[in-house]
Amino acid sequence: MSTNYKFEGWCGLDPSAVEGNMKWQRYDPKPFTEDDVDIRISHCGICGSDIHTLRSGWGETNYPCVVGHEIIGEAVRVGQNVKHIKEGDRVGVGAQASSCLKPNCEACADGPENHCSGMVGTYGSVYPDGSKSYGGYADYNRTPSHFVFKIPESIPSADAAPMLCAGITVYSPLKREGCGPGKKVGIIRLGGLGHFGVLFAKALGANKVVVISRTRSKEADAAKMGADAFIATEEDPEWAKQNANSLDLIISTVSSPNMPLGGYLALLRTNGTFVQVGAPEDELPGFVAFSLILKRCKIAGSCIGAPHEIQEMLQLAAEKKVKPWIQERPLRDANQAIVDMESGKARYVHVPVNEKPRDT
Incomplete structure (x- = not known):
């Protein structure tokens, strides 16, 4: 697939975004490296963290911010160093996009990488090179491959999305x-x-x-x-x-x-x-x-989970046929879905579906 695609998504520009005021606009993802995977997004669950972040509830958000860290889609560009993902695979990304992965890091060396002091969230965070992380209310996502997971065939995409955080x-x-x-x-x-x-x-x-x-x-x-x-x-x-x-x-x-x-x-x-x-x-x-x-x-x-736990959870969900209660919503209606989520109308997870990503 051509790499000439735009990174566009629903951007929160200030705390009023949580009131349904996100704006669809273009943004610049982190520079691509041979350890990264680009994903054409098909589904992205709405998480309570999205609400807190959009309104700066946990501290001042680094606007503009594209929230969404329950991402499912197709791998459309895969770095040469990536061995477990190939182009065309159905993959997912949860709430973590990076950790230091240094052998002297207690968290990374022992397994709970989600507790690494150098942890980078899937959105609203900053990578070591100074670039920002952007989430899944968008057409495309770019994430380091260590935190990109293949999705078992038996789990529908809309079901898999909220598993990756909630x-x-x-x-x-x-x-x-x-x-x-x-x-x-x-x-x-x-x-x-x-x-x-x-x-x-x-x-x-x-x-x-x-x-x-x-x-x-x-x-x-x-x-x-x-x-x-x-x-x-x-x-x-x-x-x-x-x-x-x-x-x-x-x-x-x-x-x-x-x-x-x-x-x-x-x-x-x-x-x-x-x-x-x-x-x-x-x-x-x-x-x-x-x-x-x-x-x-x-x-x-407890905070989210480590990569090995996510893989283990997905395997269990496939084996036990875990079926979450979801409501699919068009990505174009993300602003209203956020408002509905905030008002408690979700039963029990809203999953925006991106039916036609806008390729160039």
Whole structure:
């Protein structure tokens, strides 16, 4: 294929972008190297991180910014140093585009490259050469090949896209903390992340999966996804007492600081673990130390996942036929999709589809 194609996409120019004010325009990607892959984008899931970034919720965004880090498409240009991808392959990119990959880097050498201090996000970050990273609400993406993955044939592109961020964000701590047969797992909030939490906890063989939410408005959906029980914290006054000491592991996908953390910790059994993966823009509330001390519990955090974990997750999804709940949207309607996502209308992931990339 000719390399004479334009990099154009939906650019956030200021915090008003989150209100549906992204502009379609051209931008300059990082200079191509023989370690890179160019992707003609077909699908790109909308992630909560896109919302936070567009409005500078986690700090000032490096505008202009093309968000989107759940990218699926066709490899149309592959550097000579790349061995695991060839032109024409269906590939994907998640939330990470680069790490230092130095042998003396503790994170890169030991495997959790997503925690490398030199980590470059798929959008809104800066590569070592000073060029910016741009995401997937666009026609094309350019990413270093180490963070480009072949997609199993059995997984549809629209399903695979949100797995590359939302999926891996919950899969990684579930697997790391021993989710499997005999384990009882709680998933807080049934949204994009949370619904993947239910799906992957079941795929990993958890004995019981409990959804924890404010109300029972999504209880029927949770049951259809495979959840075994449901706790509604605003409708059941005695929820913490009635369900105390019942869970081995809790994954919190809440992105609001207004959470009853003490109540959540009460649900844990001895040696239980609470993992926070949702990233609020404000500080989390405090808790009583005895919530941890008396049951030898721990609080942990987790951020996306390493490349080997993404590959492992995709294999599991293919084998277990993990089917996310998605709503496809035309890429041309990305502004409205962002507004709908922000207002909570997604059930449970919006995936913009780029039907006709504009080649030159």
